[in-house]
Amino acid sequence: MDFDTDKYQVYTWKSWWNLHWIINPVMAVNELLLGQRVPEVSLLDKTSVKPALKRTYVPCPHCGKLHDNMTWSSHNGTAFKNWFGLYCYNCGGIIPCLKNWFSLLLLTLTYPVWGWFKGNLKKRWLEKQPARYKELELENVPNPFEGYGWVKQGLQWGLFMFIIMTFIFPFFIGEAINWKRILVGIPVWTLAGLLFGFSMKLVVGKTGKK
Numbered sequence: 155m156d157f158d159t160d161k162y163q164v165y166t167w168k169s170w171w172n173l174h175w176i177i178n179p180v181m182a183v184n185e186l187l188l189g190q191r192v193p194e195v196s197l198l199d200k201t202s203v204k205p206a207l208k209r210t211y212v213p214c215p216h217c218g219k220l221h222d223n224m225t226w227s228s229h230n231g232t233a234f235k236n237w238f239g240l241y242c243y244n245c246g247g248i249i250p251c252l253k254n255w256f257s258l259l260l261l262t263l264t265y266p267v268w269g270w271f272k273g274n275l276k277k278r279w280l281e282k283q284p285a286r287y288k289e290l291e292l293e294n295v296p297n298p299f300e301g302y303g304w305v306k307q308g309l310q311w312g313l314f315m316f317i318i319m320t321f322i323f324p325f326f327i328g329e330a331i332n333w334k335r336i337l338v339g340i341p342v343w344t345l346a347g348l349l350f351g352f353s354m355k356l357v358v359g360k361t362g363k364k
């Protein structure tokens with residue numbers, strides 16, 4: 155697809171935020187467990203002075219519709235469960251998304267297990283999609299990172315990661331849950347959560363030039 159580059163800044167995997175999504179193995183948790191996805195291409199309206207959250211668009215390569223970024227948001231209940239990609243309610247197609255290297259590795263290694271069900275899983279997932287986008291609210295969606303919202307968002311994410319990495323991950327690699335992991339995990343994930351929240355605040359809040 156070609157875009158009006160006078161109007162839009164085009165973001166692909168080469169932007170630092172998207173690279174972070176691909177490189178940081180922790181993001182595999184968001185991608186595989188939560189089904190949070192980042193589109194391969196997004197557009198930032200350079201002519202708007204609104205915060206980035208409100209001037210970002212996701213193009214559908216199948217029908218060409220420019221979707222408001224808020225189409226896939228917690229506010230609309232569509233931020234997660236997007237395991238097969240971002241669903242385009244306009245044409246029913248799936249908008250391609252970035253893949254975190256670690257989740258790609260895990261999916262490849264476990265393909266013999268889930269590969270059998272892939273077709274079925276995808277079919278069932280697709281059937282559920284149209285209903286999720288029936289009552290989208292795209293205007294006046296609050297920015298969850300605004301003010302001190304980033305602290306709450308960051309700590310929630312940190313707590314989630316703490317539970318996964320301290321209690322669930324050791325189980326899968328056959329390690330015992332131990333105090334050391336818990337004591338190290340608390341400050342590490344608190345800090346990581348705050349960093350995550352704050353960088354999200356900067357990214358989604360970045361206003362356009364007047």
Ligand SMILES: [Zn+2]
Pocket residue numbers: 214215216217218219242243244245246247
């Ligand atoms: Zn479409």
